[in-house]
Amino acid sequence: MSDDEKFRSLEMENRQGFWKASLNPWLIRAKNNPERVAFVLHRVTGFIIIAFLLAHILETDSPVWSQYAPINGLSGWAAWTYIMGIESAWWARLGEWIVAGAVLFHALNGFRLLLTEFFGLGIGKPVEPKPPYEAPTLNAPQRTWLYIEFVVALVLWAFSAFLIFG
Amino acid sequence: MGIFSIFDIWVIEMENKASNIQIWQYITAILLIFLLGYHLLQRVPWLFNVSTFDQTLTSAFVYNQYKEAGWALLLLAWVALFHGLNGVRGMLFELHQGKTYNTIINVLFWLVFIVFAAIAALTIVKLPAY
Numbered sequence: 005m006s007d008d009e010k011f012r013s014l015e016m017e018n019r020q021g022f023w024k025a026s027l028n029p030w031l032i033r034a035k036n037n038p039e040r041v042a043f044v045l046h047r048v049t050g051f052i053i054i055a056f057l058l059a060h061i062l063e064t065d066s067p068v069w070s071q072y073a074p075i076n077g078l079s080g081w082a083a084w085t086y087i088m089g090i091e092s093a094w095w096a097r098l099g100e101w102i103v104a105g106a107v108l109f110h111a112l113n114g115f116r117l118l119l120t121e122f123f124g125l126g127i128g129k130p131v132e133p134k135p136p137y138e139a140p141t142l143n144a145p146q147r148t149w150l151y152i153e154f155v156v157a158l159v160l161w162a163f164s165a166f167l168i169f170g
Numbered sequence: 171m172g173i174f175s176i177f178d179i180w181v182i183e184m185e186n187k188a189s190n191i192q193i194w195q196y197i198t199a200i201l202l203i204f205l206l207g208y209h210l211l212q213r214v215p216w217l218f219n220v221s222t223f224d225q226t227l228t229s230a231f232v233y234n235q236y237k238e239a240g241w242a243l244l245l246l247a248w249v250a251l252f253h254g255l256n257g258v259r260g261m262l263f264e265l266h267q268g269k270t271y272n273t274i275i276n277v278l279f280w281l282v283f284i285v286f287a288a289i290a291a292l293t294i295v296k297l298p299a300y
Binding site: 047050051053054057058061062064065067068071080081084085088091092107111114115118121122167168170 | 196199200202203206210213214215222223224227228229232233247250251254255257258261286289290292293296297298300
């Protein structure tokens with residue numbers, strides 16, 4: 005394979021179209037690209053969180069709406085207790101744990117993005133481009149922060165398992 | 171010249187729309203650090219002298235938290251809703267652009283936001299006593 009073809013091949017790995025590139029982290033074929041993994045995971049976790057949030061708003065409003073539409077004859081805080089009873093099942097706890105992981109990753113990655121985009125964390129201030137034109141975003145400090153974020157998210161996710169299943 | 175001017179205005183307008191979406195993502199993200207941080211801490215049992223996660227979800231416990239800082243939870247719901255729906259809106263604009271499409275997405279965004287924001291407000295206003 006010529007250098008040109010290699011470059012084209014590598015470039016195409018990062019151009020997979022919206023759905024593949026945005027929503028399915030398991031389809032990423034780009035090598036050595038944790039930034040892409042973080043980008044895709046940020047979107048996937050975002051979708052998990054917004055789906056949960058809409059359900060969570062309805063769930064937390066249950067003491068109110070159950071007064072007009074009782075659940076199994078239960079209304080007010082009795083309906084809340086009934087819903088919490090359903091949510092104590094293992095499958096519901098598993099769902100909560102997945103949402104907890106999504107929230108932790110999304111929050112930490114979002115915080116990293118705020119620091120990077122506002123203060124240049126790990127990439128420094130913009131400078132005049134000079135040969136050999138290496139992208140500052142791919143320099144080590146930025147990636148170090150990214151890896152730290154992955155580790156912290158995993159540790160906190162493990163802690164959340166202890167809370168939810170413990 | 172006239173065509174270029176119209177095109178320039180269109181480009182500037184599109185840029186403003188794109189950046190507005192991102193600026194609101196930043197503002198709501200900063201607010202969420204504090205509001206969501208507070209809400210997550212509400213589920214850590216040892217901070218409230220109870221021993222399990224489930225004990226932080228009992229009717230009495232949740233009712234007290236609503237009474238103590240219901241306004242913060244309502245603000246959290248509104249800000250999180252805006253951040254989430256605005257994020258989805260941004261992604262849908264990445265997928266496709268067009269006058270009718272943009273209008274439909276914007277109308278849907280505000281519709282879903284207003285409905286769920288109203289439900290969240292009702293939780294605070296009409297919450298029955300425990």
